[in-house]
Amino acid sequence: METGSKVCDVCGEAQPVYRQVYSGVSFCASCFKESIEKRVRKTISRYNLLREDDRILVAVSGGKDSLTLLKILARIERDYPRASLVAVSIDEGIPGYRDEALRLAADMCRRLGVEHRVYTFEDLFGLGLAEAMNRGVLGRLGLGACTLCGVWRRKAISLAARDLKATVVATAHTLDDIVQTYIMDILRGEFPKAPIGLRREGNGIIPRVAPLRLIPEEEVVLYAYLSRIPFQEIPCPNAQNSQRDLVRTFLAQYESRYPGSLFAALKTIESSIIPREGALTPCQLCGEPSSRTICRACELESQVSSLLGREGGLVRADIGVDDVEGVD
Ligand SMILES: [Zn+2]
Ligand SMILES: [Zn+2]
Incomplete structure (x- = not known):
């Protein structure tokens, strides 16, 4: 180098x-x-992301970002005896793909002495992603696998957080992920509604924070490599997020030519976001905070159920992007 x-x-x-x-x-x-x-410690204190007595759920996919986050938070948590950590992995039911990632997550948790829990789509929603694809559910709903997966993964993390009595969820979104999402919002014709990964409380929300929000992706990769963190390198077999790929490639090229652009974009965009308070109300079916009367996850669950001829059958088709997990 x-x-x-x-x-x-x-x-x-x-x-x-x-x-x-x-x-x-x-x-x-x-x-x-x-x-x-x-820098992660500074990010946490600068934005008040975590409290001394938090029970922190760390969403761990088994990829480099989430394993790096887990390792750093485990180290920081040692200085806060009243705080506790629990790692959660979501098994979407993609045979042969998730198994390896789950094993890496479990190994890392064992080494760090962090409790590790796995929740499956099968248990939470009645079927896994591969089954949803094989039975033609996605095709008939006109949905990409990543859309269903993203919405349900987000919901699964919320359910896990309630189950485990977590007070905050830490996700591994990096500087690149967050700027990509903002740019995608703008290209879609919407200015970002709220800053990503900053602590927002109220309305029964378990806040989601992103302690790596000021770390460029490239540095997370280097940290994982230098720390000998073994991580899953194979991309998800269903990945088809071409819009994000385009934005990612453009931003990475731009950053390498004009270093510091990602920080500049984050700062400029976030200084112009006016968070709308009270925009979220409890979903009428599951009670999770949502910008709609029925949250996107419940809506998809009932659409899938009715296609498979099971109980429930409410169908509403408008798509809300704010219920999607975005990136991993
Ligand atoms: Zn040195
Ligand atoms: Zn719901």
Whole structure:
């Protein structure tokens, strides 16, 4: 890797492994890892993401971002004896894909001494994703697998959070993920309604926070690599989020040419967001906060049920993007 200095700019001793272009600082491996952990701590305190007595649910898919988040939070949590961590993985029912990720998540939790729970679509919604595809449900609803998966994954995390009495959910969204989502909103003709990954309470919401929101994706990958975190590298076999892929590619190219652009975009967009309070009310079916009377997850559940000839059968077709889990 191309580095500017002969020694690490932080410790002045070790050989640098990474030059952070947007700051001009060259880091050795251990100073780099320390700087990432420090930035996550700063992010948490700057935005008040976590409290000293939180029960924190960490959503762990088994990918590099979520395993990195888990590792860093486990370290931070040691300094807060009244806080506790529980890791939750959602098994969507994609045979052969999720198994490997679940094993990596379980291994990591065991090593860190963090409780690990797995919730399945099958148990929560009556069928897994592969079954929904095989039985032609998605085709008849005109839905991509990622849409159903994203909506249900989000709901599954909320149900798990209630089940485990979590006071906050920590997700592994990185700087890149968040800026991508904002840009996608704008390209869709909507200005982002609320900042992503900042603590919003009220109306029975279990807040979702993103402690990696100021860490570029590239640095999360490097942290995982330098920390020897084994993670699942195979992309989901159903992935087809072409819109996000286009935005991701564009932003990554732009950032490499004009370093610091992602931070600038985040700052500019978030300073212009006016969060609308009280926009969420309890879903009439499940009670989860939603911007609609029936949340998107319940709506899809009843559509799937009625297609399969099971109980329930409410069908409403408008699509709300705010109930979708976005990225993993
Ligand atoms: Zn150093
Ligand atoms: Zn609902």
